[in-house]
Amino acid sequence: MTxxxxxxxxxxxxxxxxxxxxxxxxEVSYVIGGERxxxxxxxxxxxLLVALEVCDDPRFxxxxxxxxxxxxxxxxxxxxxxxxxxxxxxxxxLNFTSTKQRRFDAFGEIATTMDQVLAATIRPLIVEGSxxxxxxxxxxxxxxxxxxxERLLLGTAEADRYRSVAAAALAYGHAVIAQSPIxxxxxxxxxxxxxxxxIPRDRIVIDPYTGALxxxxxxxxxxxxxxxxxxxxxDADLAMPMISAPADTLSVxxxxxxxxADRDAMAVAWEFYTAYSAFVAGASIVCxxxxxSVKKLREVLEVNRR
Amino acid sequence: MDTVDAAIERGRTALDARMRALVGRLAYxxxxxxxxxxxxxxxxxxxxxxxxxxxxxQSGNNLxxxxxxxxxxxxxxxxxxxxxxxxxVLRRLGYTLVDGSxxxxxxxxxxxxxxxxxxxxxxxxxxxxxxxxxxxxxxxALSGAGVRLGLDYRLVPLGPQSAHGIHFxxxxxxxxxxxxxxxxxDVQSLLGYAAERAKAFVVAFPGLxxxxxxxxxxxxxxxxxxxxxxxxxxxxxxxxxxxxxAVRTGMxxxxxxxxxxxxxIPMACSPAFEGKSIRKEEMYVEFGGGRTPAFELLRMRPxxxxxxxxxxxxxxxxDDIPEGAALPLAILVDVAGxxxxxxxxxxxxxxxxxFVNYGEGSWHVAQRDLIWVRLSKDAVAKGVRIRDIGTLLxxxxxxxxxxxxxxxxxxxxxDGQKVRExxxxxxxxxxxxxxxxxGMKDEDVETFYSxxxxxxxxxxxxxxxxxxxxxxxxxxxxxxxRIAHEISPxxxxxxxxxxEVVDAVLGEFLGVNRFVKKASRGExxxxxxxxxxxxxxxxCGCFECIAAVVPEVNGILIVSRDFPGETPLGMTFSxxxxxxxxxxxxxxxxxxxxxxxxxxxxxxAENGIVRVVWMPSSLKEELGDRLRAKxxxxxxxxxFEKIADEVSAPTIEDLIEFLERVGHPALGMRPLI
Numbered sequence: 001m002t003x004x005x006x007x008x009x010x011x012x013x014x015x016x017x018x019x020x021x022x023x024x025x026x027e028v029s030y031v032i033g034g035e036r037x038x039x040x041x042x043x044x045x046x047x048l049l050v051a052l053e054v055c056d057d058p059r060f061x062x063x064x065x066x067x068x069x070x071x072x073x074x075x076x077x078x079x080x081x082x083x084x085x086x087x088x089x090x091x092x093x094l095n096f097t098s099t100k101q102r103r104f105d106a107f108g109e110i111a112t113t114m115d116q117v118l119a120a121t122i123r124p125l126i127v128e129g130s131x132x133x134x135x136x137x138x139x140x141x142x143x144x145x146x147x148x149x150e151r152l153l154l155g156t157a158e159a160d161r162y163r164s165v166a167a168a169a170l171a172y173g174h175a176v177i178a179q180s181p182i183x184x185x186x187x188x189x190x191x192x193x194x195x196x197x198x199i200p201r202d203r204i205v206i207d208p209y210t211g212a213l214x215x216x217x218x219x220x221x222x223x224x225x226x227x228x229x230x231x232x233x234x235d236a237d238l239a240m241p242m243i244s245a246p247a248d249t250l251s252v253x254x255x256x257x258x259x260x261a262d263r264d265a266m267a268v269a270w271e272f273y274t275a276y277s278a279f280v281a282g283a284s285i286v287c288x289x290x291x292x293s294v295k296k297l298r299e300v301l302e303v304n305r306r
Numbered sequence: 307m308d309t310v311d312a313a314i315e316r317g318r319t320a321l322d323a324r325m326r327a328l329v330g331r332l333a334y335x336x337x338x339x340x341x342x343x344x345x346x347x348x349x350x351x352x353x354x355x356x357x358x359x360x361x362x363x364q365s366g367n368n369l370x371x372x373x374x375x376x377x378x379x380x381x382x383x384x385x386x387x388x389x390x391x392x393x394x395v396l397r398r399l400g401y402t403l404v405d406g407s408x409x410x411x412x413x414x415x416x417x418x419x420x421x422x423x424x425x426x427x428x429x430x431x432x433x434x435x436x437x438x439x440x441x442x443x444x445x446x447a448l449s450g451a452g453v454r455l456g457l458d459y460r461l462v463p464l465g466p467q468s469a470h471g472i473h474f475x476x477x478x479x480x481x482x483x484x485x486x487x488x489x490x491x492d493v494q495s496l497l498g499y500a501a502e503r504a505k506a507f508v509v510a511f512p513g514l515x516x517x518x519x520x521x522x523x524x525x526x527x528x529x530x531x532x533x534x535x536x537x538x539x540x541x542x543x544x545x546x547x548x549x550x551x552a553v554r555t556g557m558x559x560x561x562x563x564x565x566x567x568x569x570x571i572p573m574a575c576s577p578a579f580e581g582k583s584i585r586k587e588e589m590y591v592e593f594g595g596g597r598t599p600a601f602e603l604l605r606m607r608p609x610x611x612x613x614x615x616x617x618x619x620x621x622x623x624x625d626d627i628p629e630g631a632a633l634p635l636a637i638l639v640d641v642a643g644x645x646x647x648x649x650x651x652x653x654x655x656x657x658x659x660x661f662v663n664y665g666e667g668s669w670h671v672a673q674r675d676l677i678w679v680r681l682s683k684d685a686v687a688k689g690v691r692i693r694d695i696g697t698l699l700x701x702x703x704x705x706x707x708x709x710x711x712x713x714x715x716x717x718x719x720x721d722g723q724k725v726r727e728x729x730x731x732x733x734x735x736x737x738x739x740x741x742x743x744x745g746m747k748d749e750d751v752e753t754f755y756s757x758x759x760x761x762x763x764x765x766x767x768x769x770x771x772x773x774x775x776x777x778x779x780x781x782x783x784x785x786x787x788r789i790a791h792e793i794s795p796x797x798x799x800x801x802x803x804x805x806e807v808v809d810a811v812l813g814e815f816l817g818v819n820r821f822v823k824k825a826s827r828g829e830x831x832x833x834x835x836x837x838x839x840x841x842x843x844x845x846c847g848c849f850e851c852i853a854a855v856v857p858e859v860n861g862i863l864i865v866s867r868d869f870p871g872e873t874p875l876g877m878t879f880s881x882x883x884x885x886x887x888x889x890x891x892x893x894x895x896x897x898x899x900x901x902x903x904x905x906x907x908x909x910x911a912e913n914g915i916v917r918v919v920w921m922p923s924s925l926k927e928e929l930g931d932r933l934r935a936k937x938x939x940x941x942x943x944x945x946f947e948k949i950a951d952e953v954s955a956p957t958i959e960d961l962i963e964f965l966e967r968v969g970h971p972a973l974g975m976r977p978l979i
Contacts, residue, residue, distance in 0.1 A: 133568070137407040141398060159577065160705070167404035170485050171397045181577055184827075185761050185798070192796040197404060198487055226765070230827045 009234050010036040012202050014175055014241055016091070016153050017124025024150040027122040030090070032205070032284040033241035038228065039282045040304060048279055050297045051126055051287040052089035053247075054079045056113050060097035062250040064267045065289050076113055077120035084121055087291040088298055092117065093126040093245070099139055100131045107138050114146030126153040126177075126243075126287070129165065136164035144168030153177060153205060153243075153285075159190050166197040177243055179207040182219050184226050184238070191237045205285070206242045212249040213274040220244070224281035244278035245287035246271065268292045276300060310519060310534075310542030317520025321372045325362055328355040332378040336392030339480050339490075343374045343472070346479035349491020355379070369524035373472045373517075383465045386455060387445070390473055393480070395457070399437065400481040403504065408437040408460070410562040411478070411504060412553075415468040415522060416511030417443025419536055421451040423549040427509060427535070428453055430553040432460055434564050439477070442468030442518075444511055468518040471508075478504045478528060501529035507556035509549075512538040531559045558644070563708045569701040571694040573685050574666040584669040590686040591624060593635035595671075595678030596868055599725050602637040602677050603732045604655035612642040614704075614713035617696035621721030624681070624691050633692075635679060636719035636728050639699055643712040650710060652739050653790040654703065656781045660759070661702040668695055672848065673781035674736055675729060676867060692718055710793060740901055743783040746773035748835075748907060752804055754818065755787030758825055759798040760846035766829040767846040767889035768822050770802060774907040775835055779848035780899035800825075812837045812911045830891060837911035838862070838896040839978065847887035849897025851925070853909065854882060857979050858958055859965050861919030861972035862912065864903065869922035871952055874961040894979075903929060904936050915940065917972050919965055923951040945971070 011033040018024025032047050055061045058073035065073075072079040076094065083089045094117050096110060110129075118125065127147065130139035141164070143154060155177030157165040162178070169176045178194055180186040187206055194204055208227060210220040224242055231239030249255070249270045258266040271293040275286040279301075288294060331354050332341060340351035341358075347368060350361045358375035365371050383389040391399070402408040412431050418424035424447055431438045438461050440448065445463040448455060455461045464470040482488040482499040489495070500506070510522055510532055519539075522532055526543060534544040535552050547555050557563070569575050594600025622633060637658060655673075662670035667685020671678045681690060696716035703714045719725050748754075750773065757769035757777050769777045773784040782790070782799070790799040805817020813835030822830050826844070834841045838853055851866045854875060865879045872878050877885075886892040896909075908914045915937065926933070926949065937945045948968040955961040965973055 137402065137405050140405070141401050144401070145398070164405035164407070167401045167485070170404060171401045183577060183580075184765065185758060186577055189796055196796070198485060226827055233824070233828055235824065235827075 009232050010034060010239065011228070011231050011241055012236075012239050014202055014205055016151060016175060018149060018151040022151070025118065026124055026150065028124070029151070030124055036232070038232075039280055047284060048301055049090040049285045050275075050294050050301070051091045051093040051285055052083040052087055052291060052294050053093045053095050053287055053289045054083055054117070055095050055097040056109075057096075057098035057101070060100050062267075062289060064250055064255060064263050065291075068264060068291060077116035080117045081120040083291070083294075084123055087294045089294050091124045091126060091285075092121055093128065093287045095128040096130065096139065096143070099129070099135050104132070104135060107142055110139055110142040111146045114143060118147065118150065124153070125150065126155065126285075128155045129168075133161050136161060140164040140168040141171075144172040144174060147174065148172040151175060155179070156207065157190065157194060159186055159193070162190065162194060163197065166194055166199055169203060170198050175203040175205060177205050177207050178240075179209055182209050182211075182223050184208075184223050184230065187223075187227060188235070188237045191240065195237070201236065201240065204240045206238070206240045207245065208242060210244045210246040210274070210278055212246055212252050213270065213277060215248065215252055217246070217274055217277060221277060221281045224278070224283065228282040241284035242282055243285040243287065244275070244281075244283040246274040246278060247287075247289065249274045250289055264290070264292060268296060272296045310523065310539050310544055313516045313519040314523050314542065317516035317518070318369060320517050321369060321376070321520060322367070324376055325359060325372050328358055328375065328379055330355055330379060332358055332375055334378055334390045334476075336394070337390070337480070338393060339483060341374050341378050342476040342479040342483070344371045345490050346483055346488065346496050347371060347491070347493055349489075352378075368527070369520055370472065370475050370527070373469060373521045373524070374476060377469065377472050383470065387463050387465045387470070388473075389465055389470070391462075391477060396477060396480055397484065399457075399477065400485050402437065403481060404485050407435065409435040409505070409564055410437075410557065410560055411474070411506035412436050412438040412556065413471050413474040413506065413508045413525075414438060414440045414444045414511065415442045415471045415508065415514065415518065417513040418447050418511040418549070420549070421447040424448055424511065425451040425453045427549055427552050428461055434553060434557060434562070436460070436553070436557075436562070438462065439464050439471070439474050441465050441471035441474070442511075443513055468514050469521060471518075472521060474506070475525060475528065478506065497528065505560040505562050506530045507560055508532045509535050509552045509556065510539060510544070512536045514539075531556065561709065563712075569698055571665075571697050572689040573668070573694065575664045575698055575702075576666075577664060579666045580660065580663045582669070584667070584680040584682045588682050588684070589680045590629055590683045591627060591681050591692075592632050593679040593720075594676070596870065597632040598634040599675075599722065599729060600635040600677050600679065601675035601725070601729060601732045602639075602655060602658050602673070603735060604639040604641065604651050604658065605735070606646050606648050606651055607640045607642050609642040609713060612640050612713040612715050614715065615700055616715040617693055617700055618715075618717045619691075619693045619696070620717065620719045620724060623693065623720075624686055629683065633720045634722040634725040635677070636717075636725045636732075637677070637695070637699070638717040638719065638728075639703065640715045640717075641703060641711045641713070643707075643710045646710045646712075647789075649785065649789050650793060652781065652783070652786045653793065654707065654711075656759075656786070657703070657706065658699060661699055662695060664702070665690075665695070665698055668698070672867065673779055675732060676850070692720060707793065740783070743773060743776070743785050746784065748772045748774045748813075751784070754802040754804060755784060755791060756800045756802050756821060756825055757782055757787060757798055758800075760848055761889075764844070764846040764887065764889035766826040767844045768825040768830070769846070770818055770822065770833065770835060770843065771799075772835060772907075774905045776899045776901050778843070778845060778850070778897040778899050778902075780850040780901060809834070812840050813907065814841070826889070829889070833891070834911060836907045836909060838909050839893050839912060842891055842893060842896045844889050844891050845886050845897030846889060847883060849883070850899045851897070851903070852879065852882045852886065853896050853898055855894040855978055856919060856958070856961070859919055859962055859970075859972060860917075860975060860978055861965070861970070862909065862917045862978075863920035864898075864918060864925065866900065866922060866925040868924060869952070871922075872956070874920055874950075874955060874958045876958070900925070900929065904932055912978060913975060916942065916945070917975070917978070918949055919970055919972055920950045920955060920961060923953060926951055942971075
């Protein structure tokens with residue numbers, strides 16, 4: 001299964017972000033994927049990335065994160081700047097949580113926030129657009145348009161709602177997060193559907209969906225492992241790098257009910273171990289929400305690089 | 307009155323003459339695609355009149371190119387007309403087309419005799435999520451009728467003359483190049499994109515000049531039908547319609563459909579819930595599963611007999627029964643569709659299983675008259691009723707098969723008397739479906755089909771379906787799988803090239819092995835289609851029957867899902883199922899469909915039907931005459947009576963005694979193990 005000498009049996013490379021020379025405004029761009037082996041078996045841990053979530057509406061951010069970042073939460077651009085410069089994230093994952101409000105219609109704000117966050121950051125950007133299917137069309141168009149040329153990683157495409165994300169990626173040159181509900185066949189089918197809309201394979205990143213450690217993470221682990229094995233065994237529709245966003249980890253009971261003094265530590269522990277396990281399972285990018293998790297993940301990746 | 311064909315000829319002559327006289331520079335503002343139609347068709351970025359003539363010549367005098375070049379030579383248009391639409395705006399329009407918020411494109415040209423009728427056309431276009439462009443007198447007529455125009459209203463006034471409709475063509479050309487990866491000069495892929503992705507039609511009102519008629523007619527090359535609304539155009543390939551029918555006709559001709567995504571039921575519905583089961587303690591009500599009669603049947607009906615979206619429950623609802631009850635159930639799904647075929651019925655019917663499992667509080671196993679359905683207590687507490695299963699199915703079929711299903715109605719019968727009355731008819735239909743495949747042989751085809759529908763439950767299981775070996779669930783024959791692949795080319799049924807024969811008796815093929823290895827993600831290297839001992843096929847858990855070796859008598863027993871008792875092996879169906887399911891290869895055991903028992907290829911590596919020593923009486927009875935006929939054909943008319951059942955041989959000791967008494971041939975055959 002892991003015979004990597006077979007031609008074509010490698011995870012496809014996906015380029016994220018665009019420098020000025022590449023038509024964007026980022027100071028760096030990243031290439032993820034390219035592995036010919038299982039995770040941490042002589043591949044390139046230097047390609048593994050840690051993303052920190054920034055929400056445009058902090059009410060939908062977990063309390064433990066809100067309390068930690070304080071006033072930053074009210075300014076997504078400042079929060080994003082801190083994510084890169086203070087907390088050391090490889091990239092920001094801008095989550096338009098405002099779209100979770102009932103009767104959201106502030107579409108103009110989406111473009112404004114996009115512009116501000118792009119101006120405040122120097123690294124590639126992940127953008128989670130709409131949270132509601134009926135908003136998809138308006139929201140993704142604005143995200144895509146505001147980020148034209150920046151080669152964003154745009155999320156999230158799902159089997160029954162991928163057209164708007166795909167259209168935005170096609171129209172404005174971005175890559176797409178393709179999420180399936182812990183199901184390798186649906187992951188593959190979605191990738192085929194995306195390809196049929198015209199998205200090339202090297203602009204798709206698989207999100208197999210991730211539960212929290214102790215709350216079903218083993219299912220995600222096993223699917224990620226199988227996606228990677230299938231990709232290495234030559235299945236081109238599964239040979240994409242993976243992204244993992246264990247967002248549920250900060251709402252598990254152990255974190256919610258932790259004593260105030262221990263809460264940050266508990267949150268970081270839960271998030272760190274889940275995210276790190278996702279790396280071990282084969283993720284190229286992990287997205288976390290607590291700033292201190294970034295530092296811990298970066299440290300452990302440094303150790304692995306040596 | 308004049309014919310369209312004559313007008314086209316005069317228009318062509320006039321356009322040719324104007325092309326010859328064309329001078330000066332030609333350009334549109336704010337585009338990277340020069341003159342887009344010309345660029346897309348010829349690959350030439352035209353800048354001046356000479357270039358235009360050269361491109362026109364190279365295209366074989368394509369009138370769209372003449373019209374575009376002539377338009378680019380003229381001046382712009384004043385507000386409210388848009389004239390040529392710049393790339394940035396077009397990118398947004400194309401976006402709505404790709405993301406599905408626009409279902410298709412319409413162009414209205416000419417001057418309607420009745421502005422209100424034209425306004426009604428526009429309103430219908432808006433309601434059906436079509437993006438409509440307007441050129442010519444129709445714009446003023448609509449403004450006069452009080453219709454609000456502009457991009458925000460999805461009614462785009464291109465220009466005061468119908469000739470401005472050429473921008474409709476440059477929009478399609480640019481969308482194809484921007485979104486469809488169509489390379490300039492690649493006419494074939496341009497035409498392909500226009501035909502399949504940019505679904506468009508034209509409604510022509512009266513009053514077009516000869517040149518405009520020639521131009522509009524030239525749009526047909528992009529696969530765009532021309533609907534003549536009003537009686538002034540005759541002949542040609544134009545489709546005459548009453549204005550009131552224009553939109554429906556256009557949508558039908560282009561296969562444009564409007565879909566709704568939210569299902570109005572009080573439970574979540576997503577593939578995320580597909581793998582969950584509802585255990586007895588969690589169950590509020592159940593149907594079938596051996597406790598009550600139950601079946602499902604999907605049938606094609608004429609359009610007028612299907613009331614789209616109608617859901618009817620005949621018999622008790624959840625409110626009428628206590629918790630933990632069992633009700634009979636018939637799930638009757640009637641579908642209609644212009645592209646629906648009766649051949650597709652079993653394939654769509656099999657999806658009832660998937661769709662019901664998508665419901666957070668609903669669960670479904672098996673198929674046909676073996677179904678077993680449950681609703682959970684949680685779901686019922688949240689207000690879920692039996693009716694909601696129907697609503698779920700009605701929506702899902704339209705959503706998942708928009709190309710084939712135009713209307714769906716669902717009837718759920720929970721009245722035991724009625725269900726029992728309907729069962730024989732359903733069984734007849736199942737039998738007819740099974741007959742269609744009868745007579746086809748594995749050697750007649752080069753391609754088998756896979757089924758990986760069950761990989762959600764059994765991740766490495768791959769069913770290989772051949773004409774003589776239906777899927778082990780009994781619900782998908784080779785024909786069904788082929789059709790399923792036609793309907794959904796990226797779906798769970800994929801073609802499997804047989805490839806070179808490794809062993810004709812075992813039914814081992816190189817192509818099949820290659821496929822299974824890939825589809826099982828390396829777990830299974832090789833399978834024998836006709837053997838239960840040498841690399842038998844894996845089993846998911848949906849098998850209708852299990853065949854198992856009985857070493858003591860050198861034979862094979864078959865037990866079906868509906869038999870609750872113990873087999874002579876000392877195990878029940880469910881115990882055996884638990885041992886061999888989940889995608890494993892278990893030599894000595896194999897999951898099979900009932901129809902496979904009657905196949906000439908039935909476990910031929912183990913000598914087939916001659917080895918069968920035991921099956922439950924219900925299965926014997928069901929196979930009855932068909933099995934007798936098969937045995938007679940094989941020269942063993944008396945073998946039927948030599949097969950034991952749970953009455954004649956409940957235990958292994960009884961079985962040995964029975965077989966010796968009747969002189970079953972298996973006793974004297976080469977040892978199986």
